[in-house]
Amino acid sequence: MHPGVAELVSFRATERAALVAGNGARSRMMNEIEGTAPSSPLTGERNGSRRPWVLAETSWATVRETNYELAVLPWGATEAHNFHLPYATDNVESESVAVRAAGQAWERGARVAVLPTVPFGVNTTQLDIPLTLSVTPSTQLALLRDLASSLAGQGIRKLLILNGHGGNNFRQMIRELYPELPVFICSVNWYDCVDPRPFFDQPGDHAGELETSVMLELAPALVEPLSTAGDGSVKQWRIGGLREGWAWAPRQWTRVTSDTGIGNPAAATAAKGAAFLEAVSSRLADLLVELAAADLDDMYV
Numbered sequence: 001m002h003p004g005v006a007e008l009v010s011f012r013a014t015e016r017a018a019l020v021a022g023n024g025a026r027s028r029m030m031n032e033i034e035g036t037a038p039s040s041p042l043t044g045e046r047n048g049s050r051r052p053w054v055l056a057e058t059s060w061a062t063v064r065e066t067n068y069e070l071a072v073l074p075w076g077a078t079e080a081h082n083f084h085l086p087y088a089t090d091n092v093e094s095e096s097v098a099v100r101a102a103g104q105a106w107e108r109g110a111r112v113a114v115l116p117t118v119p120f121g122v123n124t125t126q127l128d129i130p131l132t133l134s135v136t137p138s139t140q141l142a143l144l145r146d147l148a149s150s151l152a153g154q155g156i157r158k159l160l161i162l163n164g165h166g167g168n169n170f171r172q173m174i175r176e177l178y179p180e181l182p183v184f185i186c187s188v189n190w191y192d193c194v195d196p197r198p199f200f201d202q203p204g205d206h207a208g209e210l211e212t213s214v215m216l217e218l219a220p221a222l223v224e225p226l227s228t229a230g231d232g233s234v235k236q237w238r239i240g241g242l243r244e245g246w247a248w249a250p251r252q253w254t255r256v257t258s259d260t261g262i263g264n265p266a267a268a269t270a271a272k273g274a275a276f277l278e279a280v281s282s283r284l285a286d287l288l289v290e291l292a293a294a295d296l297d298d299m300y301v
């Protein structure tokens, strides 16, 4: 069991709500009513009832009565995010987006189950940063194969991986599993669902304005004051093709950034994060509704 980020976020958010004057508590309450609680989904109850689209909150009594059509697997990483964001940032983000979108899809009749978040990603170029926990792509493939096989045996034939970490890439794994399993697997990077440029001055790649804004909205108690953050400035490749982006190699993280961030978080606000999350969740919910209803024998027009 992984000791949740979830409970930690929840505890801190509750604690903060108690400490901060009425506004904080009211906004948290409103978020919970709207099903967009800033805390992670594993908080158990919402208005006295569990959310049947969040597997971690759901019992067998519900599962045996529900014809789940689609599983959503949030997949993050455990890594440094500048000085101001927590190591679980990618997990909080991917899980929260999955739960919001699945909740909207559920209300529209789609029977979607958000699976527990996988908190370990590919961080092979950041292993010199203490407490970075990296898994190799081959380990990810083994885990994905086992999870998808579990679902296949139960007749759940659609799986969407909601990725939250730039070092993860599931495409080749999905190709490898394609002839092995009778499960339709697709992947989405949650931060690619919607063009971020209209929402942010400079979105940034890692712990920048986008991610910081989103975390200020989802888990403000886990965000250190922005005055403590580095500016996320990044060195460029000396080699032209790599610098221009048409040649590719992974970057040695501590050689390109001094604060582990890539992108300046200075202009981040919770309001920007809320607007972006709303657009992302809504677009993703549309995809979940379509996927849940799709006939796997009739996927092309």
Ligand SMILES: [Zn+2]
Residues within 6 Å of the ligand: 081, 089, 090, 164, 165, 206, 207, 211
């Ligand atoms: Zn991140």
